[in-house]
Amino acid sequence: MKSKTILYSLALAAVGVLFSCSSEEELSPTSVIAGTTTGGNTVKNDFDNWLEQNYLLPYNIRFKYRYEEIESDLDFYTIPADYKQSIELAHLIKYICIDSYDEVAGIDFTRKTFPKEFFCIGEWKYKNNGTFTLATAAGGKKILLCGVNHLDTFKSSIASLTHYYFKTIHHEFTHILNQTKDIPTSFKFITGSDYVSSAWSDYPNDRGYLSRGFISAYAEEEYTEDFAEMLALYVCYSPEKWEEWMSSEQYYGYAESDESRTEICLGGPEENIVYEEGGTYTSSWSGSSTTYRLTRVGHTNREAIESKLLILRQYMQEVWGIDIDALRDAIQRREREIEQGRIDLNDLTIK
Amino acid sequence: MKLNKLFAFVLLLTAAFAFQSCLKEDEDLFDKPSSQRVQEAMQKAQDMLMFSEKGWILELFPEATQMYGGYSYTVRFDKEFVYVHGERAKSGDTEIKSTYKMTNDYGPVLSFDGYNELIHEFATPSQSAYQALKGEFEFVVMKVEQDLITIRGKRTGNTMYLRRMTGDAASYINKVKALDDRIIMEGAKGSCGSATLSLTFDLDNRQIEWVDSENTKQSLAFALTDNGLRLYAPMAYGGKTMQNFQIVFDEARDVADYLQCTDEGATDVKLKVSLPEGWCPYADFLGKFTMTVIASSSKLDETIDVPVTLEADPDGSTIWIKGIAPKWDLKAVYNRSKGAMSISGQCLYELDHKTYAKPAISGANYYLGLLNFDLEKGNTSGSISYTQGTIGLTTRLDESTEVPSYKLVDNGLWSGHKARCFRIYCFTSTSFSSTTRNTSVSVPKDYYFTTGSYMLYWPERLTKVVE
Numbered sequence: 001m002k003s004k005t006i007l008y009s010l011a012l013a014a015v016g017v018l019f020s021c022s023s024e025e026e027l028s029p030t031s032v033i034a035g036t037t038t039g040g041n042t043v044k045n046d047f048d049n050w051l052e053q054n055y056l057l058p059y060n061i062r063f064k065y066r067y068e069e070i071e072s073d074l075d076f077y078t079i080p081a082d083y084k085q086s087i088e089l090a091h092l093i094k095y096i097c098i099d100s101y102d103e104v105a106g107i108d109f110t111r112k113t114f115p116k117e118f119f120c121i122g123e124w125k126y127k128n129n130g131t132f133t134l135a136t137a138a139g140g141k142k143i144l145l146c147g148v149n150h151l152d153t154f155k156s157s158i159a160s161l162t163h164y165y166f167k168t169i170h171h172e173f174t175h176i177l178n179q180t181k182d183i184p185t186s187f188k189f190i191t192g193s194d195y196v197s198s199a200w201s202d203y204p205n206d207r208g209y210l211s212r213g214f215i216s217a218y219a220e221e222e223y224t225e226d227f228a229e230m231l232a233l234y235v236c237y238s239p240e241k242w243e244e245w246m247s248s249e250q251y252y253g254y255a256e257s258d259e260s261r262t263e264i265c266l267g268g269p270e271e272n273i274v275y276e277e278g279g280t281y282t283s284s285w286s287g288s289s290t291t292y293r294l295t296r297v298g299h300t301n302r303e304a305i306e307s308k309l310l311i312l313r314q315y316m317q318e319v320w321g322i323d324i325d326a327l328r329d330a331i332q333r334r335e336r337e338i339e340q341g342r343i344d345l346n347d348l349t350i351k
Numbered sequence: 352m353k354l355n356k357l358f359a360f361v362l363l364l365t366a367a368f369a370f371q372s373c374l375k376e377d378e379d380l381f382d383k384p385s386s387q388r389v390q391e392a393m394q395k396a397q398d399m400l401m402f403s404e405k406g407w408i409l410e411l412f413p414e415a416t417q418m419y420g421g422y423s424y425t426v427r428f429d430k431e432f433v434y435v436h437g438e439r440a441k442s443g444d445t446e447i448k449s450t451y452k453m454t455n456d457y458g459p460v461l462s463f464d465g466y467n468e469l470i471h472e473f474a475t476p477s478q479s480a481y482q483a484l485k486g487e488f489e490f491v492v493m494k495v496e497q498d499l500i501t502i503r504g505k506r507t508g509n510t511m512y513l514r515r516m517t518g519d520a521a522s523y524i525n526k527v528k529a530l531d532d533r534i535i536m537e538g539a540k541g542s543c544g545s546a547t548l549s550l551t552f553d554l555d556n557r558q559i560e561w562v563d564s565e566n567t568k569q570s571l572a573f574a575l576t577d578n579g580l581r582l583y584a585p586m587a588y589g590g591k592t593m594q595n596f597q598i599v600f601d602e603a604r605d606v607a608d609y610l611q612c613t614d615e616g617a618t619d620v621k622l623k624v625s626l627p628e629g630w631c632p633y634a635d636f637l638g639k640f641t642m643t644v645i646a647s648s649s650k651l652d653e654t655i656d657v658p659v660t661l662e663a664d665p666d667g668s669t670i671w672i673k674g675i676a677p678k679w680d681l682k683a684v685y686n687r688s689k690g691a692m693s694i695s696g697q698c699l700y701e702l703d704h705k706t707y708a709k710p711a712i713s714g715a716n717y718y719l720g721l722l723n724f725d726l727e728k729g730n731t732s733g734s735i736s737y738t739q740g741t742i743g744l745t746t747r748l749d750e751s752t753e754v755p756s757y758k759l760v761d762n763g764l765w766s767g768h769k770a771r772c773f774r775i776y777c778f779t780s781t782s783f784s785s786t787t788r789n790t791s792v793s794v795p796k797d798y799y800f801t802t803g804s805y806m807l808y809w810p811e812r813l814t815k816v817v818e
Contacts, residue, residue, distance in 0.1 A: 042450075067462065083450060
């Protein structure tokens with residue numbers, strides 16, 4: 001009796017298990033992915049076709065010019081990029097950045113390392129302290145390009161285009177290279193104690209940076225920015241310009257209103273300082289002005305910058321196979337061509 | 352044996368549990384997967400947007416508390432682009448085209464994803480305004496009806512509407528702009544249902560304010576339509592619910608007369624508009640007046656009443672004071688937002704108001720200029736200013752007199768001084784300065800004021816002549 005009960009119960013259980021969980025729903029045949037591009041239903045236009053031929057197919061880079069909230073930076077108030085200026089920017093990046101690397105390092109390098117996505121937004125990313133960001137790079141994969149709607153106002157000046165856009169892209173690309181292969185440790189120690197993090201834009205760090213061994217004020221933030229600024233500024237400007245920075249005079253003085261008479265470096269000739277020992281210099285910013293009494297003349301801390309440059313040069317050559325002088329030549333040549341109007345930035349014909 | 356039964360029970364229970372999983376069937380609430388439903392909602396919204404030949408009227412309210420009020424746009428959609436007109440442009444005729452798309456990040460979303468100078472204005476940040484005016488350009492489509500699409504701002508959460516347009520977009524926007532220029536209102540009051548409603552306006556921020564039945568201050572933002580205003584949301588007062596008002600004008604005086612509610616059930620609500628204190632329309636400054644001035648610097652207690660006629664200039668803001676001088680008219684300028692008229696330093700014209708007065712004096716021709724002279728009563732000298740057109744005297748309505756009269760007071764723009772008198776000088780150019788002034792020649796007597804002097808001493812008042 002015992003075993004029969006058990007047997008019957010087991011049989012019952014078995015039957016039960018066999019019949020359970022047999023409700024299967026069929027998968028819906030309708031695709032949930034709609035539209036021709038990610039981010040909504042849009043119609044493919046001439047610009048999209050040009051991008052496909054010049055960015056997507058050769059490099060697998062997606063150049064996004066239509067606003068997508070998820071791609072923008074939600075910490076800031078951002079707006080879409082203007083259509084026409086997006087086209088111009090796409091041409092500029094291809095010609096000045098991508099093609100330069102192709103020329104110097106080969107198309108395979110660019111295919112492997114260049115960020116896979118560009119996203120354009122119309123305005124700069126304004127912070128609440130008056131500074132604004134020109135572009136950001138994220139995780140080695142994406143560059144967020146800001147201020148696209150200002151491109152036309154800068155188009156006539158290659159110096160402005162370089163400052164606001166090209167230098168920025170090379171700067172961000174350097175971050176991407178660094179995010180893949182680290183900056184050599186020795187780099188951080190050359191001017192290690194002089195990095196000032198977010199105070200780089202505050203007085204007195206915003207001036208006289210060359211005398212402290214930094215190529216720009218932003219380079220003082222931390223060693224990663226220093227590295228990126230150095231490479232970007234080295235390749236985006238001419239050898240003559242670089243030499244000018246390296247051999248620049250730097251003027252020292254103290255603010256007349258400063259009782260402690262702390263001597264700071266005020267900058268070089270580009271600040272319009274006319275040096276006379278004991279003379280004065282007045283600088284104005286945002287409606288207020290400060291007068292300084294000049295004390296002495298110094299120079300760019302060439303040694304520090306050149307030591308850092310050497311590490312940077314070796315890194316680029318050994319890790320990535322890039323001769324930064326050759327890169328500089330290629331970029332300079334291409335910038336000249338843009339300046340001479342030899343490239344049609346609005347041309348969407350497929351070649 | 353008990354144990355046996357126990358086992359049996361346990362096993363039967365297990366079987367029962369096994370069956371349970373079959374009994375609970377997952378029932379779908381909808382007949383289609385959610386992604387498909389969102390796609391259909393997006394398509395339905397886009398079809399409706401494109402299915403309006405003339406487009407839609409969109410009233411945008413930036414910022415989560417609508418603190419800037421609402422602004423009007425017209426939007427017309429085709430498959431790829433949106434064509435926008437907006438009251439913030441210089442003219443309603445301006446059409447700006449940009450891309451848009453339907454996307455599905457918060458549900459069906461209408462995204463103006465290409466930069467458009469009009470639509471993105473309130474969302475564009477700058478160095479001084481890093482959060483812009485807290486505007487936005489992506490909207491969740493909440494409801495799609497034949498003539499009305501309800502949307503909600505992704506950033507602000509504000510509920511806004513797209514209303515089907517039946518007329519021409521440019522003329523609609525031009526009418527909105529014209530209304531914006533025309534309206535001067537401080538408040539509006541009238542009976543509303545069971546109570547009296549008293550509203551005040553903040554026209555710069557497009558807000559109305561009132562006190563509700565519980566004595567709490569309330570406010571609501573509004574946008575302008577082609578003939579009135581529309582509140583951000585309906586307001587309830589005295590048992591009536593109101594959102595749309597027509598602004599009816601007193602055409603003769605060109606001022607807003609009353610607000611007429613056009614909502615069903617509240618069409619009997621008529622609110623009389625009150626103008627800012629002392630505000631007078633252009634028309635009030637036209638006609639016959641007497642200008643009261645002091646007789647001279649030696650007769651400070653005596654006044655002269657100069658009969659003058661104030662005449663409108665075709666430009667709609669200049670007023671010519673005729674009769675102040677036999678050979679020329681004094682130019683005054685009406686300011687609509689202040690509702691006052693002012694007289695400033697100026698170059699004198701012949702009576703045709705077009706040719707400069709340029710009499711021949713001692714063999715050469717000189718321009719004549721009227722300058723502001725800060726001469727205090729009792730003094731023999733004072734400062735003059737060469738500025739034309741800004742500093743000077745302005746009218747201030749004197750509420751105490753029965754007959755309309757205006758005091759003439761300094762307009763406060765001459766820093767460190769007060770405009771008190773006027774004096775005519777000779778100049779070698781229409782640009783006045785100490786170098787172009789010639790003090791060695793005298794102003795010809797026929798160009799003097801009718802008072803018989805080249806000075807207009809302390810003009811005090813303009814009084815309307817009532818016939």
